[in-house]
Amino acid sequence: MDPILILLLAMLGFMLIGSLIAIETRDLLSSVICVGAVGFGTSLVFLLLGAPDLAITQVVVEILVLVVLVRVVITRRDETHATSRSTLPVGVVLLALGVMAAVVFGALAGGPEEGALRLRPFGDPLMSAEVPAAQLAPAGRPDLAPAGTCSASVGGAFLEQGLAQSEASRGTGAANYVMGVLLDYRAYDTLGEATVIFVAVIGAYAVLRKVGRSRHAGNESDR
Amino acid sequence: MQGMSLIVKNITRVVAGFIILFGAYIVLYGHVTPGGGFAGGVILAGGLALVVLAFGEEFARNVLTHDVARLADSMGALLFLLVAVLGFMGGVFFTNFLPLGDVGALLSAGTIPIANLGIGIKVGAGLFGVFLALAAFRRATSGGSAAHGRLP
Amino acid sequence: MTLQMVPYMLTFLLLVAGLYAIVAKRNLVKVIVGILILDYAANLLLVLTGYRTPPAGQAPVAPILTGGAAQAQELAATAVDPIPQALVLTSIVIGLSVAALVVALAVRLYEKYGTFDTELMRNLKG
Numbered sequence: 001m002d003p004i005l006i007l008l009l010a011m012l013g014f015m016l017i018g019s020l021i022a023i024e025t026r027d028l029l030s031s032v033i034c035v036g037a038v039g040f041g042t043s044l045v046f047l048l049l050g051a052p053d054l055a056i057t058q059v060v061v062e063i064l065v066l067v068v069l070v071r072v073v074i075t076r077r078d079e080t081h082a083t084s085r086s087t088l089p090v091g092v093v094l095l096a097l098g099v100m101a102a103v104v105f106g107a108l109a110g111g112p113e114e115g116a117l118r119l120r121p122f123g124d125p126l127m128s129a130e131v132p133a134a135q136l137a138p139a140g141r142p143d144l145a146p147a148g149t150c151s152a153s154v155g156g157a158f159l160e161q162g163l164a165q166s167e168a169s170r171g172t173g174a175a176n177y178v179m180g181v182l183l184d185y186r187a188y189d190t191l192g193e194a195t196v197i198f199v200a201v202i203g204a205y206a207v208l209r210k211v212g213r214s215r216h217a218g219n220e221s222d223r
Numbered sequence: 224m225q226g227m228s229l230i231v232k233n234i235t236r237v238v239a240g241f242i243i244l245f246g247a248y249i250v251l252y253g254h255v256t257p258g259g260g261f262a263g264g265v266i267l268a269g270g271l272a273l274v275v276l277a278f279g280e281e282f283a284r285n286v287l288t289h290d291v292a293r294l295a296d297s298m299g300a301l302l303f304l305l306v307a308v309l310g311f312m313g314g315v316f317f318t319n320f321l322p323l324g325d326v327g328a329l330l331s332a333g334t335i336p337i338a339n340l341g342i343g344i345k346v347g348a349g350l351f352g353v354f355l356a357l358a359a360f361r362r363a364t365s366g367g368s369a370a371h372g373r374l375p
Numbered sequence: 376m377t378l379q380m381v382p383y384m385l386t387f388l389l390l391v392a393g394l395y396a397i398v399a400k401r402n403l404v405k406v407i408v409g410i411l412i413l414d415y416a417a418n419l420l421l422v423l424t425g426y427r428t429p430p431a432g433q434a435p436v437a438p439i440l441t442g443g444a445a446q447a448q449e450l451a452a453t454a455v456d457p458i459p460q461a462l463v464l465t466s467i468v469i470g471l472s473v474a475a476l477v478v479a480l481a482v483r484l485y486e487k488y489g490t491f492d493t494e495l496m497r498n499l500k501g
Contacts, residue, residue, distance in 0.1 A: 002428070004435065005378070012385040019389060019412045023396045028404045028491075035408045042415045049426050050435030050455040052257035054418075054463055056249070060265040061471045064350065065411065067272065068357060068478055073404060076485055085401045085494065093399045101391045109380055121379035123428035125456050155425065155456035159438060163326060163447050173323030174254040174332035175440040177454070181461040182259070183338045187317040190338075191307065193465040194300055194345055200472035201296065201349045204479040208356040257439060261468045326444045346468060353475040360482060 005122070008048055015041040028073045036066040053178050127156030158185060227277050235277035242270035250343035254332045260339040264346030271351045275358060283355060292352035299345030306338045382423055390416035403481040403491040410477060414470040418463045425456030 015038050022034035039062035046054040084090050108119045120126060130149040151157055162171045162180055172180035182190055246266035253259030275283045306317075313320035324331035393416055396409025429435050430453060438457040440450060481491065488496045 005382070008382055009385070012382060012389070015415075016385060016389055016392070019392045022408050022412070023392060023400070023405065028402070031404065031408055035411050038412060038415060042419060045419060046422060048435070049422055050429075050437045051422055051460045051463075052437050052439070053259060053262065054422065054460055054467065056258055057262040057265065057464060057467050060262060060269055061467055064265060064269055064272065064354070065471060065474055067276075068354065068475065069404075069407070071357070072478055072482055076491070084399050088399055090399055093395060097391050097395055097398070101387050105384065105387050109383065119380070119383055119424065121377065122382050122423060123379065123426055125425055125427050127425075127427070127456050153456065153458075155458040156451070158457060159451040159454055162451075163440075163444055171323070172319060172332055172335065173326060174335050175326050176254050176256065176259070177438040177440070177457040178460045178464065179254045179259050179335060179339065180332070181457050182464060183254075183335045183342075184317075184319050184333075186458075186461060187307065187338070189462070189465055190342065191303070193469055194303060194342065196469050197346065197349050197472045198296070198300065200469075200476045201353055204353045204356055204476050207476070207479045207483050208360045257437070259464070261464055265468065265471070326440060326447075350471065350475070353472070353479070357475070357479060357482065360479075 002123075004048060008045065011041055011045050011048065015045075029070070032066070032069045032073050035069075036062060039065065051178075053176070125153065125155075127151045127153035127159075129153075155181075227279075231277050235273060239270055239274050242273065243267060246270060246343075246347070250339055251336065252329065253339040253343075254335045255329065260342030261346055263339075264343040265350060267343065267347035268350040268354065271347070272354045275355065280359065283358070287351075287355070289352060289355060292348045292355060295344055295348035296352060299341045299343070299348060302341035303338055303345065306334050306341065310334070383420065386416055386420045386423060389419070392416075401493050403484065403493060406493075407474065407477055407481065411470070411474060414466075414474075418466055418470075421459040421463050421466075425459035427453070427455045429453060 018034050018038040018041065022031045022038065025031050025034065039058065043055045043058035043062065046052075046058055130151065132149055150160060158181055159177060162177050163173060172184040174180040174184070246263045246269075248263075249258035249266055250260055250263030253263065271287060275287060308316070310316050310318035310320060312318070319333040319335070321333035323333055330336070390413060393409045393411075393413030396405055396412065400406055400409065426435065433453075436450065436454040438450070438454040438460070440446060484496065485491055490496065
């Protein structure tokens with residue numbers, strides 16, 4: 001059996017236990033620290049799956065999240081004993097979520113063999129399949145198509161053509177293919193991401209601003 | 224909040240420069256080695272957050288202010304957009320119009336290092352700005368009682 | 376159900392755990408924790424779909440060229456998929472900024488009501 005798969009299953013089990021503790025514990029500080037453990041576990045899994053970019057980013061993001069959350073929680077004690085909502089029975093919520101997960105997972109994992117929306121077995125991505133390379137030709141120039149076969153997924157095509165400098169396909173020239181995809185092939189994604197960060201930062205500023213509607217102490221309701 | 228103990232301050236003096244340097248390295252070499260603008264930007268924000276935590280709010284108010292963070296945030300976004308618009312020299316938005324160079328060299332891959340720099344500055348400044356807002360907010364409320372915490 | 380599907384299943388369980396915390400918990404910090412766990416699970420699911428089993432006896436190959444241009448063909452035959460990694464890289468940072476925004480909202484609510492409990496907030500007539 002594949003040792004990487006065993007390690008992966010062990011790490012996923014650790015993360016599952018950590019997340020359950022984080023959700024169910026009464027103490028908010030322990031909850032935050034457990035979610036930190038889950039985040040560092042995610043980083044290790046990324047490293048295990050051959051994604052060092054993601055591992056670096058996840059570690060640093062986790063540190064920042066942990067600093068902010070611990071700072072928020074450590075000075076604000078909140079002694080609430082009932083942790084679940086009184087209006088929603090826990091059993092109903094768990095049943096609904098379980099049915100939803102089973103249906104989605106069943107649809108993804110057990111679909112038709114040739115369907116487009118189907119999870120392939122772990123370790124055998126779509127890019128391992130091969131199709132005729134004529135699909136790579138630019139629009140209107142079928143004579144520029146390379147001969148033979150190419151990968152069935154876009155990721156495989158990016159890997160194969162990443163360094164090409166011909167008329168038919170110009171690669172990025174970046175040794176780190178992830179950065180090539182992120183900032184050249186799919187740079188619109190990155191533009192949208194920058195916009196999302198901008199909006200989130202503006203929202204946080206607006207929520208936390210000190211100069212706001214002034215409130216006369218005592219003679220006005222809290223609204 | 225007036226900073227942490229002497230030990231924390233001294234360690235921060237030694238370490239903070241290296242953290243910033245590591246973040247800059249991760250940003251600049253993003254197209255050659257693992258890393259890139261996102262990871263490097265978050266590392267920069269983490270290093271600056273360490274400085275603010277160790278030296279306290281006074282330091283943040285004098286040196287690393289909201290205005291600096293906001294300015295750097297906008298400058299990073301503008302740099303990225305400038306790279307995108309200059310792509311019209313090659314025909315369309317976001318074209319990689321610079322020569323590609325040798326694989327693995329620092330000056331290679333066309334516009335990717337410049338875009339990486341813009342993204343790194345933008346992510347670092349944006350996240351550091353949010354952190355600064357959270358830290359300053361806590362200082363404002365922990366002084367008096369919660370009801371009178373909001374400053375006029 | 377083969378062993379090859381078990382990682383996906385565990386990730387789905389993680390996703391359900393995060394969703395459960397968002398729906399059923401009344402403490403705002405627990406809701407933030409649920410959002411974070413949901414984020415991790417979604418990222419993991421994407422990266423898992425791009426993994427390619429390396430040749431026997433070797434470690435997984437990251438899509439990064441370390442040995443110069445001569446190595447490119449070999450890398451294209453063995454490396455894992457770079458597309459999900461690029462998507463998840465943006466998703467992680469977006470998750471961080473969204474978490475910061477939610478924390479800011481929670482801190483603001485605590486300042487107003489003196490508690491993180493959403494049901495108590497409702498009783499206090501906000």
